[in-house]
Amino acid sequence: MSEFRILHIINGMTCGGAESYIMNMYRNMDREKIQFDFLLRDNHGDSFYINEIKSLGGKVFFVPSFPRHFLSNYIETKRFLSKHNCYSAIEIHGNALIYVIPLIIAKRLHLNNIIMHSHSTKCAKKIYEIVHKWNRIYIHRMADVCLACSKEAGKWMFQSNFTVVPNAIDVKKYAFPKETKEYTEEYVLCNVARFLEVKNHSFLIDLFYKFQMLHPSSRLILAGEGPLKEKIMEKVRRLNLDEKVEFLGEVRDVEYYLANATCFLLPSFYEGIPLTVIEAQAAGVPCIVSDRVNREVRITNHVYFAPLEHMGCWIDLIERSKNEGKCKREDILDRMSGAGYDVRDNIRRLVKLYTRERK
Template sequence: MSQGEPIRVAQVVGKMLGGGVEAVVMNYYRHIDRGKVQFDFLVDSDSTLVPREEIESLGGRVFEIPPYQHVAEYQRELQRLFKQEGWKIVHSHINALSVFPLRAAKKAGVPVRIAHSHSTSGKGEYAKNALKAVLKTQSNLYPTHRFACSKFAGEWLFGKAAHFEVVYNAIDLDRFRFNAEARAQARADLGLVGNQFAIGHVGRFTAQKNHAFLIDVFTEVAKRRDDAVLFLVGTGEAGASVKALVDERGLTDRVKFLGQRNDVNRLYQAFDAFVLPSLYEGLGLVGVEAQASGLPCLLSDAITREVDVTGECKFLSIDSPVVWADEICSLSKKPDEERDSTLPGSFANYDIEQQADWLLRRYLHLANGDIN
């Protein structure tokens, strides 16, 4: 690296499928001083939503590697790349699976190896949980530094006695602030009429997000509230089965599948409530976004309370759809003038401008040999 060139950091993001982790990394990339730090993205070759054009326009590079399921080939290619490119910092975002790229990075002599915990585990995913349990026993062998999106996620992966830094899943708060004009337009675009009550959910169609339970909840809501409509944002392998369940319940006209969107900030404006009944989350960033838009939030009690920025979220058991339906049906539509665009100081940790500056300084210190 010649003088004046930015430090390049290898970001191991696994499969880019339009999920929350890559959104977090891209948020930081868009706002960090790229004259001082650049990102190179190492993505699995079976990724479906790689924003290659944007990454390259910002000065980054994309390296496709074999899928991590092919462990030996995956590690060999990573080790080759780490030696070839000479990155001083490798930052892995694939949770318990970070064992594999960081092992390759250590073998290649990479001096700074960051393991970043973005998730946890929950009931029901038996095979995944068994694998995570094994990999967690090695989670502290290869990183030189440990990051986590929450205290909960850090303790889950690294252990309660381990030292790690909380790196907040920061967002551009101005994009999510409530705006009455944006709300009116977004509701019109979604076909909402009058005072229809719009319930929103944002998340990939995977077992973790618990969509089948959510449809059970909305089935109960629909019996009691003629004005309720459920909007589901995201894509994923479980999408077809969820659509089949909606059809089976006769809810086709009242459950709307919006697919993968790049205007989720606008959609929050249209909603009247936000629901996230996940089996587990490292944090649940969409809950922070929804709060920034002034929405009442009903969240699974398996999610860390750290997500409750406003102190007004409700955490509910995912054992009873009726309990969730009761809470949703008790919500009244908040007049636009009562949705405040002024965010409390508790959102400061999620301000991308501040947090990107922190990450920039952290990378620079680490690249210059500051091991603390």
């Protein structure tokens, strides 16, 4: 039986950045001492990480979705937290202060060690931003600890009094992969992201359409799932790119595909600290990302920021990245560790937080 049990509250455990971050911590944690449980609002028993969580000794619970089932979500969340009131810490993950029901209930129940963790820098909708700014007034009264994946994400959610916890990874896993995918094309472009509006896949397809006209020996690899995937697949078919664009779905071994890629592309409209760019850098792959992405993501010298308004700039940078080649593995390890992105360093910080004395 683990000495400390932590409850993570998050929408679902699909293959997203926040979810991958949590699992990176969980896999490398001393689970004889600390165990994770999960309270989810996305009631899909086949979610990407569910089986792995259970195999690691974690428990998964569900409450009704929010905001669609607002009242029943409140009732079931209160019932759950009232019954399961012995967690050493409760960590609530979010991109904005929209879903604050567990914060309010946990505070009213005087539960221990309430943590709010920010994973983004913007809201998807204007109405959400209004709610977010209102709840931000009270956040420090509700949360005992405020964490953020970056300074920008911390200022966005808390304004002040927060601690930055980088989206750390197992660097050696990416720098020294056991197996790698071999490609025959001259250019192999990669993207790992959920198919959401904010990820801007439509731009990516338009970019690749122009690029492959200049460089016919090209391939685009897309990993991930999401509500807009079918729409993007239809666009690929319409542009007759079926043979050149590969949809991988959700994958666990991203390093297998990244290792021999020419470059990694991320044309997002906004991000917190995109974990996928951290992973790509650890693999030594040059990264070209939207200039709207947080600059804190640049750990190595092989990250380039490009404006979404100038597609030609992206094409130039792809060509340049191929000529420059990859980072040396030894340099990668030093830089990632020095910037705080080694998972083992992060775990030591989290253990202190999770195991601090009760109030």
